[in-house]
Amino acid sequence: MSLITLERKILEKNDEIADENRKLFSEMGILALNLVSSPGSGKTSVIEETIKMLKQKIKIAVIEGDCQTNLDAERIDALGIPVVQIVTNGSCHLDAMLVRDAFEKMDIDNSTLLFIENVGNLVCPAAYDLGEAMKVVIISTTEGDDKPLKYPAMFRNSEVLIINKIDLLPYIKSNVKEIIKNSHLINPNLKVFTTSCTSLEGLNEWCDYLLDKLKI
Amino acid sequence: MHEVSIAQEILTIVESCLPEGNRFKVNWVKIELGEFSNILPEPLEFGFEVLSKETRLSGARLLIEKIPLTVKCSVCGIITTLTEPFFYCPLCDSPNVEILTGTEMKVIEIEINEKDDAK
Numbered sequence: 412m413s414l415i416t417l418e419r420k421i422l423e424k425n426d427e428i429a430d431e432n433r434k435l436f437s438e439m440g441i442l443a444l445n446l447v448s449s450p451g452s453g454k455t456s457v458i459e460e461t462i463k464m465l466k467q468k469i470k471i472a473v474i475e476g477d478c479q480t481n482l483d484a485e486r487i488d489a490l491g492i493p494v495v496q497i498v499t500n501g502s503c504h505l506d507a508m509l510v511r512d513a514f515e516k517m518d519i520d521n522s523t524l525l526f527i528e529n530v531g532n533l534v535c536p537a538a539y540d541l542g543e544a545m546k547v548v549i550i551s552t553t554e555g556d557d558k559p560l561k562y563p564a565m566f567r568n569s570e571v572l573i574i575n576k577i578d579l580l581p582y583i584k585s586n587v588k589e590i591i592k593n594s595h596l597i598n599p600n601l602k603v604f605t606t607s608c609t610s611l612e613g614l615n616e617w618c619d620y621l622l623d624k625l626k627i
Numbered sequence: 628m629h630e631v632s633i634a635q636e637i638l639t640i641v642e643s644c645l646p647e648g649n650r651f652k653v654n655w656v657k658i659e660l661g662e663f664s665n666i667l668p669e670p671l672e673f674g675f676e677v678l679s680k681e682t683r684l685s686g687a688r689l690l691i692e693k694i695p696l697t698v699k700c701s702v703c704g705i706i707t708t709l710t711e712p713f714f715y716c717p718l719c720d721s722p723n724v725e726i727l728t729g730t731e732m733k734v735i736e737i738e739i740n741e742k743d744d745a746k
Contacts, residue, residue: 412654412740417644421636421658421732503629535629538665538732563712564665596713599722 425539429507432514432542440522442625445505445543447565449558450531452551453575455483456608457617458526462490464618469625470523474513476505476530483528493517504535507542524625533562544624545570552576556589559597566597571604573617578607633666633732634674638684640734645683653687654738662696663712663729687737696729 484496606613700716
């Protein structure tokens with residue numbers, strides 16, 4: 412019998428490619444955002460409205476991740492924005508290899524805002540670095556104020572929290588202050604935006620934040 | 628639900644480190660899993676068992692060592708083990724705590740054995 416010491420990170424292959432992605436994005440002046448949320452929180456809607464507000468000012472591209480269908484890519488394509496759809500065939504998260512392969516298919520200029528919309532899932536995508544500049548976690552007001560406590564890793568690993576669908580607040584038992592309080596228990600440094608893609612409330616602040624990040 | 632993907636990564640790493648040839652069998656694979664790594668041991672063990680069947684790791688056990696979630700307070704410097712992931716210092720209430728351990732996902736070591744029929 413003999414022992415072999417390995418001491419290797421389980422996700423080392425993913426992390427290595429994520430570092431390569433990050434280096435490439437940085438060299439090209441691309442700001443890559445990894446958008447994560449449960450299914451139906453409004454990731455695609457937030458991307459669509461952001462595109463409508465910013466596409467005259469900056470270059471934007473999108474990588475869409477879903478278990479099935481090209482529906483999201485069709486929505487982005489209709490806005491005249493470069494988009495590649497990743498279909499994971501049931502897998503619950505994007506990984507750095509999938510993003511690298513999708514990025515290679517795109518014709519992207521320098522200084523572009525790149526949205527990477529992850530598979531709707533508040534658990535698994537937290538573990539996979541894609542090479543993004545930051546994760547943006549989206550929660551909608553209908554999901555329950557306690558979600559940050561139930562899915563802490565995603566909130567801990569994100570830099571920005573978008574609380575979406577605030578136009579529904581008059582009709583439901585949801586307390587935005589409680590969502591923010593719970594989120595800050597997990598991650599006190601989370602920058603918070605409250606938005607509605609129906610009334611468009613709060614989206615100006617979010618877009619100003621992105622322009623500032625792109626230094627425009 | 629990404630435990631199966633994680634099990635596949637473990638298999639890939641171990642297979643790449645095995646000595647050449649078919650003389651050895653793997654008795655066990657020891658891994659470290661942080662309490663804040665979002666990985667459930669049971670589905671991971673299940674995935675490992677199923678995926679290893681047709682490989683050189685067939686029959687190997689997966690030994691999982693859990694690593695507690697510990698944080699260090701940036702204000703008062705105390706190091707605490709958290710039983711729940713609420714990130715604030717129990718001594719001074721500061722939310723400025725840094726994670727020291729608890730996010731690990733590592734393959735630590737393996738034990739291999741010469742197969743009986745190869746002796």
